[in-house]
Amino acid sequence: MSSDLSNTGSGNLFIQLRQNEVVAFSIRTISSDERQEPFNSGSIGLSxxxxxxxxxxxxxxxxxxxxxxxxxxxxxxxxxxxxxxxxVYFRG
Structure with missing residues (x-):
């Protein structure tokens, strides 16, 4: 997951939990076009x-x-x- 976060400055992390275990997760990147704001620092992803x-x-x-x-x-x-x-948003 570290490499994904290194390459994106915004997005959504989705985690699915079943019987106290993470069974799935994904990261959906949100591009600067979708955010309708400029990339403010020129950095590519999370430090x-x-x-x-x-x-x-x-x-x-x-x-x-x-x-x-x-x-x-x-x-x-x-x-x-x-x-x-x-x-953080929960759905049970």
Whole structure:
């Protein structure tokens, strides 16, 4: 997943959970055309520090909702002015 995040500055991470296990995940890249905003820093994807923060966010979500065994997570993310923005949506 690191190589995917290194090549995209925005997108959606989708995680499917069944019986307390990740059974599928994917990253859908959102191009600057779809976002209708210019690529502000000229960087191509998430930096190592941003990837670390993103990974910690996902781990924190799993820890906080450890009793949640089946469902789907949608995590849209983007980088604006060098700052990683992300939200988490649950569907059970």
């Amino acid at each position: 190592n520090k941003q990837q670390y923060s993103f990974r910690n966010l996902v781990i924190a979500v799993f820890k906080k909702h450890s009793n949640w065994t089946d469902g789907e997570l949608l995590i849209p993310f983007n980088v604006q002015l060098g700052i990683l923005n992300a939200s």
